[in-house]
Amino acid sequence: MRKRHLIRHPGFTLVEILVVVVIIGIAGAIVVPQLGTRDDRTSEAAARVMMADLIYAQNLAITQQSNLYVMFQLTPTPSQYSLVRSSDLTVVSHPVNRTPYTVMFGTGGSSGMQGITLVSADFKGQSATTYQAFGFDEIGTPVVYTGAGSQALTSGSIVIQAGQFKLRIDIEPFTGQITVTAI
Numbered sequence: 001m002r003k004r005h006l007i008r009h010p011g012f013t014l015v016e017i018l019v020v021v022v023i024i025g026i027a028g029a030i031v032v033p034q035l036g037t038r039d040d041r042t043s044e045a046a047a048r049v050m051m052a053d054l055i056y057a058q059n060l061a062i063t064q065q066s067n068l069y070v071m072f073q074l075t076p077t078p079s080q081y082s083l084v085r086s087s088d089l090t091v092v093s094h095p096v097n098r099t100p101y102t103v104m105f106g107t108g109g110s111s112g113m114q115g116i117t118l119v120s121a122d123f124k125g126q127s128a129t130t131y132q133a134f135g136f137d138e139i140g141t142p143v144v145y146t147g148a149g150s151q152a153l154t155s156g157s158i159v160i161q162a163g164q165f166k167l168r169i170d171i172e173p174f175t176g177q178i179t180v181t182a183i
Helices: 014-036 039-064
Strands: 068-073 080-085 102-104 117-125 133-136 142-145 150-162 165-171 178-182
Touching (some): 039 102, 039 178
């Protein structure tokens, strides 16, 4: 009797390959849609940029011992905000690149603000009138710029949006503490 020797070739069976393909397909179906748009991350990054700018404005007002305003312009598009001196309403120079400290939103906007929409910037003073500019006095207390001077801030918020994701940046009266919440 002759023995037959079966030679086994190393490799994977068709069933094993199909199982791996199905697992990769399921994982891809779960992960890929989450990578498509990250509006939450985009708006959070923009909120961090704005917080840094507001803290810089507060510190600059304290060190220069004079009021410094953050003036928001929602129209015309693109919307923007600028840091301006209270004495002559001239735009402050950016400390890094020495250009006017103006931040633009949307397409062609400033670094970190592309794809971001400035929805609103509402600041109320003691008169309960809403303004689109606020700032800090010489001791860092938030004030509202009324066009004819300033008054203490009683409430203030900025709303930004990326896609469908919105964030509200609130400025606390008296202290200037900044908080960010999703809305």
